[in-house]
Amino acid sequence: MTVQQHIDPALPRTAAMPSARQPIADDKDMLRAARDLTKDIAEARAGIYWPxxxxSALVGYGALAGAILTQSLPLAIAxxxxxALALYRALLFIHEISHLHRDALPGFRMAWNALVGVPMLTxxxxxxxxxxxxxxxxxxxxVEDPEYLPLALMKPWTLPLFVLIALxxxxxxxFRFAVLVPLGAILPPVRQLVWQRFSSLSINPEFRRRPPExxxxxxxxxQELGGSLWAITLVASIFxxxxxxxxxxxxxxxxxxxxNQLRTLVAHLWENDGEAMTVTAQYLDSVNVPPPGMIAEIWAPVGLRYHALHHLLPSMPYHSLPEAHRRLAAQLGDGSTFHGxxxxxxxxxxxxxxxxxxRPHG
Structure with a gap:
C-alpha cells in the first residue's frame, strides 16, 4: 500500500533520462520455479488475516486514545x-485487499474499511x-504506471522532498473528504478533478484516474460518503x-x-527510464529485505519486506511470502537472478x- 504510501505525493519529473540500456531478458527458470514451488501456499488464511x-487496529487506537488522554508528555510521545506503528501495519492491509480474489476472506474488505480505511481517510x-x-x-x-517515478535518475533534492511532503x-x-467531496457533489467539474487527481495513492504526477466501473x-x-461524514465530524470535534x-x-x-513514504522510497531501485520491462527486469528493479534482520518487519510489515518477490507472485498472500522466499532461495541458490x-x-x-x-544522467 502504494498504502501503498500512506499517500504518495506527486513530484515533478525532473530527470534527465539516460540513453537506452541493454534490456534484461526473462529468467525463465526463476519464473517457472516461482510458479511451481508455491502452488500449495497460495490461499489467503482467514485465521491469520483477521487477528x-x-x-493492529485495536492496539493502534488504544495507544492513540492513551496519547490523547495522558498529561505526561513522555508517555504521550511513547x-x-x-x-503510529500499529496503525501503519493495520493500514497496509489495503495492499492485500487490492490483490485479494473477490471470493477470498468474505467481509474482510468491508470490516477493514469500517475500522481502518474510513477512520484514517484512506x-x-x-x-x-x-x-x-x-x-x-x-x-x-x-508513464502509465501510477506508482513509479525514476527517483534514482532525478535531482538529489527530490529524495528529501519525496519523504517530507508526506507530513x-x-x-x-x-481537506479532500471534508471539503472537496461535498463540493464535488454540487459541482461536477470539481468532482471530476478530485476523482482524476486526488482519488488514488499514486506518485506519478501524470497519472489520471479513469471513472470507476x-x-x-x-x-x-x-466509502466516500463514510469518509466525508467522518472528516466533517473530525473538524467539528474541535468545537x-x-x-x-x-x-x-x-x-x-x-x-x-x-x-510509509520511506518504505516506498526503498521498495524499488527506481532506475527505469520509462521503457517497458520484462518481468525479470521488474523483479530486479524491486527490493527484498529478507531475514536475518528483523527491523524490516517494522518498516515493511504485512509482507512488504518481500516486495520484489511480490512482483513475481502478486496474488500470494502476505503470510506465505516468507516460505515462498525460503523455497525459491534454496532451489535457485545465492548466485541466481533471484538473489539479485x-x-x-x-x-x-x-x-x-x-x-x-x-551521477550525471545523459
Missing amino acids: DMLG LGLVS PSFMYEGVHTLHHKRTQYGT LAPVALL GELRPRVFW VLGWRPLLIALAVVSLTAVL ANHPGMASLVLRIAKSTM
Missing part, C-alpha cells in the same frame, strides 16, 4: 509512536483498481473537544505517512538511490 488486522477504493496497474507487464515503470498527507486527506462504483460511493485530540491524531497519522533482488536494509538502499541521483 492481525483487528489486533504511546503516539506505538499507535478507504480501499484509493488503491483498488490503481495498484494493479503497477503490476501490469507493459505498464510497470512507464502533509493527513491534512490533505482531511463495475463493482467498484457502489463501493466508491459508500466540542478543542484542538488537542485532532492535532495529536494528525501527528500520529503524519508519522505513519512518513514511515535481495538487499540488507533501508539505509543501504537510501544511500544507493541517493548516490545514483548525484
Whole structure:
C-alpha cells in the first residue's frame, strides 16, 4: 500500500533520462520455479488475516486514545509512536485487499474499511483498481504506471522532498473528504478533478484516474460518503473537544505517512527510464529485505519486506511470502537472478538511490 504510501505525493519529473540500456531478458527458470514451488501456499488464511488486522487496529487506537488522554508528555510521545506503528501495519492491509480474489476472506474488505480505511481517510477504493496497474507487464515503470517515478535518475533534492511532503498527507486527506467531496457533489467539474487527481495513492504526477466501473462504483460511493461524514465530524470535534485530540491524531497519522513514504522510497531501485520491462527486469528493479534482520518487519510489515518477490507472485498472500522466499532461495541458490533482488536494509538502499541521483544522467 502504494498504502501503498500512506499517500504518495506527486513530484515533478525532473530527470534527465539516460540513453537506452541493454534490456534484461526473462529468467525463465526463476519464473517457472516461482510458479511451481508455491502452488500449495497460495490461499489467503482467514485465521491469520483477521487477528492481525483487528489486533493492529485495536492496539493502534488504544495507544492513540492513551496519547490523547495522558498529561505526561513522555508517555504521550511513547504511546503516539506505538499507535503510529500499529496503525501503519493495520493500514497496509489495503495492499492485500487490492490483490485479494473477490471470493477470498468474505467481509474482510468491508470490516477493514469500517475500522481502518474510513477512520484514517484512506478507504480501499484509493488503491483498488490503481495498484494493479503497477503490476501490469507493459505498464510497470512507464508513464502509465501510477506508482513509479525514476527517483534514482532525478535531482538529489527530490529524495528529501519525496519523504517530507508526506507530513502533509493527513491534512490533505482531511481537506479532500471534508471539503472537496461535498463540493464535488454540487459541482461536477470539481468532482471530476478530485476523482482524476486526488482519488488514488499514486506518485506519478501524470497519472489520471479513469471513472470507476463495475463493482467498484457502489463501493466508491459508500466509502466516500463514510469518509466525508467522518472528516466533517473530525473538524467539528474541535468545537466540542478543542484542538488537542485532532492535532495529536494528525501527528500520529503524519508519522505513519512518513514511515510509509520511506518504505516506498526503498521498495524499488527506481532506475527505469520509462521503457517497458520484462518481468525479470521488474523483479530486479524491486527490493527484498529478507531475514536475518528483523527491523524490516517494522518498516515493511504485512509482507512488504518481500516486495520484489511480490512482483513475481502478486496474488500470494502476505503470510506465505516468507516460505515462498525460503523455497525459491534454496532451489535457485545465492548466485541466481533471484538473489539479485535481495538487499540488507533501508539505509543501504537510501544511500544507493541517493548516490545514483548525484551521477550525471545523459
